[in-house]
Amino acid sequence: MKINDYLNNSNYISGTTLKDDRYAEENNMALHVCEKIENTLENRRQLAKELQVPLENFVCANQTHSANFYRVTAQDRGRGATQLETAIPNTDALYTYEPNLVLCSFTADCVPILFYHETNGLIGAVHSGWQGTIKEITLKLFQHLKHKENCQLEQIHVQIGMALSQKKFEVDEDVYRKFKQLGYADEFIYFNEQTKKYHIDNQQVVKKQCEIAGIPNVQIHIDHTCTFKSTDGFSYRQDKKCGRHVSFIMRKTNL
Secondary structure (H helix, E strand, O other): OOEEEEEEOOOEEEEEEOOOOOOHHHHOOOHHHOOOHHHHHHHHHHHHHHHOOOHHHEEOEOOOOOOOEEEEOHHHOOOOOOOHHHOEOOOOEEEEOOOOOEEEEEEOOOEEEEEEEOOOOOEEEEEEOHHHHHOOHHHHHHHHHHHOOOOOHHHEEEEEOOEOOOOOOEEOHHHHHHHHOOOOOHHHEEEEOOOOEEEEOHHHHHHHHHHHHOOOHHHEEEOOOEOOOOOOOOOOOOOOOOOOEEEEEEEOOOO
């Protein structure tokens, strides 16, 4: 199975699955867009095998482009892993302190964010399409972790996963204005005079949100692979019927 590994050490493992025509439905990982449920479940089982954990350790959300986040506990083990009905509802960010749980974020152009804390065992997975970004889901989650969970954000490490590139993310004035209203996204936007479209770097805006929250710049990494241009990428903008990558993170053991 083609996987882009972001991190794999004695404590944490994270990465994203890639489009792969050796697998059913090109290795689609999302139940809500699959042609046959069993195809996606088999793909997930293969990933679970790679991670050396049972599929029942996966935790998935029903993503709705919200700014909602959820603290996963041991009782949530397996939610959304084998059926949509058990997924955590109306949620686009998951975090947990529990070991051996695989947190998932499903994307095809949207920005996935994976993070971990150096010492307290915290991990998280966020889904931030342009709607999630203008709702500031990433910033709000980190502010919550700081103020409600007493988390030291300077010890957080962030991986921003593959997504639609700025060149391919073109929008009309209505979406541009929503980004401009954030007050800190202007440097990540340019206007194309020929097409009369605005181009936005959603990954960089998310990175800025991490920095505003208090995460050191040197601890934020970006996968610049464009899901539209890369043969490894699922792109909803290119093909509305496409599958989804899953970006995943797990803490292997108790620290």
